[in-house]
Amino acid sequence: MNEPLYYEDADIGDEIDAIERTVSLEQVRTFLAIRGDVREPSRFTDIAHAKSEGLPYAIVPGALNSAMLAQLLTSWSPTVYLKKFEVSFRRPVPHNTELELKGVITAKHVMDDEPQCDG
Amino acid sequence: MATEEEITYDRSQLGVEHHIGTFPITRDMILDFAKSTSETNPLYCDEAAAAASEYGSLIAPPTLCNIFVDGLKRPDIKLTFGDVGLFASQAIENVSPIRPGDTLEAKTYLKEVYEKTGRSGKMVFVVWETRFTNQHGDTAVFVRDSFVRRNNPKK
Numbered sequence: 490m491n492e493p494l495y496y497e498d499a500d501i502g503d504e505i506d507a508i509e510r511t512v513s514l515e516q517v518r519t520f521l522a523i524r525g526d527v528r529e530p531s532r533f534t535d536i537a538h539a540k541s542e543g544l545p546y547a548i549v550p551g552a553l554n555s556a557m558l559a560q561l562l563t564s565w566s567p568t569v570y571l572k573k574f575e576v577s578f579r580r581p582v583p584h585n586t587e588l589e590l591k592g593v594i595t596a597k598h599v600m601d602d603e604p605q606c607d608g
Numbered sequence: 609m610a611t612e613e614e615i616t617y618d619r620s621q622l623g624v625e626h627h628i629g630t631f632p633i634t635r636d637m638i639l640d641f642a643k644s645t646s647e648t649n650p651l652y653c654d655e656a657a658a659a660a661s662e663y664g665s666l667i668a669p670p671t672l673c674n675i676f677v678d679g680l681k682r683p684d685i686k687l688t689f690g691d692v693g694l695f696a697s698q699a700i701e702n703v704s705p706i707r708p709g710d711t712l713e714a715k716t717y718l719k720e721v722y723e724k725t726g727r728s729g730k731m732v733f734v735v736w737e738t739r740f741t742n743q744h745g746d747t748a749v750f751v752r753d754s755f756v757r758r759n760n761p762k763k
Binding site: 510519550574 | 637644645647652669670675692695698700702760
């Protein structure tokens with residue numbers, strides 16, 4: 490966890506500290522098991538099943554990718570509270586692939602007396 | 609049933625709210641979520657540090673509710689297009705913290721259905737909005753999910 494940052498410390502154009510993640514099959518299985526009702530085989534854990542659905546490989550669940558992308562912001566500073574979060578999924582993410590997550594501050598504003606940054 | 613630009617689905621579902629589940633939040637659920645996503649923020653994975661924080665206990669990472677909305681118990685809108693479905697996009701708004709011991713109720717409704725044509729051909733997007741409220745009746749999270757349906761290129 491980085492040092493605390495405050496609204497005055499962030500400027501438009503500032504880069505958010507990049508983080509790296511690699512997702513294993515074991516992590517995918519743990520993630521899927523949280524909810525229960527694990528369906529096997531699935532596109533998330535079985536290559537043959539993924540290929541039967543037209544995918545090139547077993548993929549990391551989109552919700553797991555979202556969680557890691559959110560960490561880019563919540564690990565940036567202990568003072569960051571993630572209020573709104575939007576993500577578009579552009580291509581499937583395979584297991585065991587090094588991912589670099591990075592971002593930049595695109596706007597700053599105060600809404601209802603609450604200082605906010607967009608990134 | 610309605611047909612609009614070759615998309616056929618049950619349009620009567622548009623805007624109709626459905627209760628899709630009750631989800632008790634546990635300590636283990638939060639810790640497993642943190643472990644499986646390589647979480648490092650102590651608010652979500654270190655009980656002692658979280659207890660000493662302004663929240664007083666572990667809280668759920670901001671996207672925890674995704675595990676409940678990802679393809680779960682939504683009404684069948686009888687969409688006739690496509691044989692492969694994928695997550696396309698998502699928006700989450702966190703309103704109040706979620707803690708171990710909370711019980712969330714989720715209600716969802718079909719917001720829109722529309723089509724686009726991309727490099728891989730025609731795709732149909734189905735957008736749902738879901739609201740999670742806690743046992744006190746307070747809204748915890750809003751989630752908007754978009755799923756894309758397309759034809760399997762291998763067939």
